[in-house]
Structures are given as C-alpha cells and as structure tokens.
Amino acid sequence: MKLSEHFTLEELSFSEVAARLGLDNTPGPIVITNLGLTAGVMERIRTLLGGKAIPVHSGYRSPQVNQAVGGVATSAHCFGLACDFVCTQFGTPYEVALDILKSDIEYDQLILEYGWVHVGLAQVGVLSRLESLTKRSLRAAYESGIRA
Numbered sequence: 001m002k003l004s005e006h007f008t009l010e011e012l013s014f015s016e017v018a019a020r021l022g023l024d025n026t027p028g029p030i031v032i033t034n035l036g037l038t039a040g041v042m043e044r045i046r047t048l049l050g051g052k053a054i055p056v057h058s059g060y061r062s063p064q065v066n067q068a069v070g071g072v073a074t075s076a077h078c079f080g081l082a083c084d085f086v087c088t089q090f091g092t093p094y095e096v097a098l099d100i101l102k103s104d105i106e107y108d109q110l111i112l113e114y115g116w117v118h119v120g121l122a123q124v125g126v127l128s129r130l131e132s133l134t135k136r137s138l139r140a141a142y143e144s145g146i147r148a
C-alpha cells in the first residue's frame with residue numbers, strides 16, 4: 001500500500017529483526033496514520049536531496065521488535081513516527097543530515113547515527129523540538145548538533 005508517491009506501508013513497517021525472530025510487526029490503524037505523516041516528511045526529504053532513492057532501514061517497530069533491537073521504550077519508531085534511512089546517491093549520512101538541518105523541514109529529532117540518519121516526528125498536536133543530535137557508536141552518548 002502506497003503511503004505517499006515514493007514510500008509504501010510495506011517498506012516503512014518491514015523489519016529484518018522481526019522476520020528473523022518471527023516477531024509480529026504489523027502496524028495498527030493509528031500507527032498507519034502516523035506512518036502516513038512520516039512518509040510525507042520523507043517525500044520532502046527526498047525532494048530536498050534531489051529526488052534520489054532513499055532506502056529505508058527502519059520505520060515502525062512493534063514493542064517486541066523495539067525491545068529486540070534495544071531501542072528505548074518511548075522511541076518514535078514505536079508510534080510509526082520515525083524513519084532510519086540512507087541516501088547514498090546523494091551523499092554520506094553526515095551530508096544528508098546537514099542538508100535536512102539547513103532546510104525548513106519540521107522534525108522533532110534529527111539524529112546522525114553511526115551509518116544512517118534518524119528522523120523522528122512529534123506526536124500529533126505536540127510541538128516539534130527541532131532537536132539535532134549525533135551518535136557516533138552504539139555505546140556513545142548523544143552529542144548535540146550534527147557533527148562530522
């Protein structure tokens with residue numbers, strides 16, 4: 001099912017971990033609505049990055065899947081309000097994050113992770129924090145800003 005011109009429900013709710021561990025990662029109706037908002041922001045990012053393909057690493061994560069990947073319980077991924085992705089045709093995750101940072105795209109959290117970019121949206125009706133962070137490795141603490 002298409003959520004937007006270039007993003008489908010299937011890719012935004014696919015989880016390799018869920019498939020591997022046999023966990024359910026089927027989004028419910030509220031999550032599907034949220035994934036539609038996420039897809040809308042991802043379209044804006046796609047346009048910003050010159051219309052290049054954006055492979056999605058992770059979108060929705062059910063509570064079980066989130067726990068299996070060691071994600072924080074309050075993760076925006078659990079609400080369908082986050083997307084981890086790369087855009088290698090455009091540049092490195094750092095270059096991608098920097099371009100999003102400089103744009104007027106509204107996000108709650110923009111995180112330059114170790115190998116991908118995380119964009120999280122605020123819950124409906126909640127003000128976006130426009131927080132940007134860098135995380136250099138699995139165990140590293142979050143640093144403020146997008147850092148090379």
Ligand SMILES: [Zn+2]
Nearest residue numbers: 082083084118
């Ligand atoms: Zn993420």
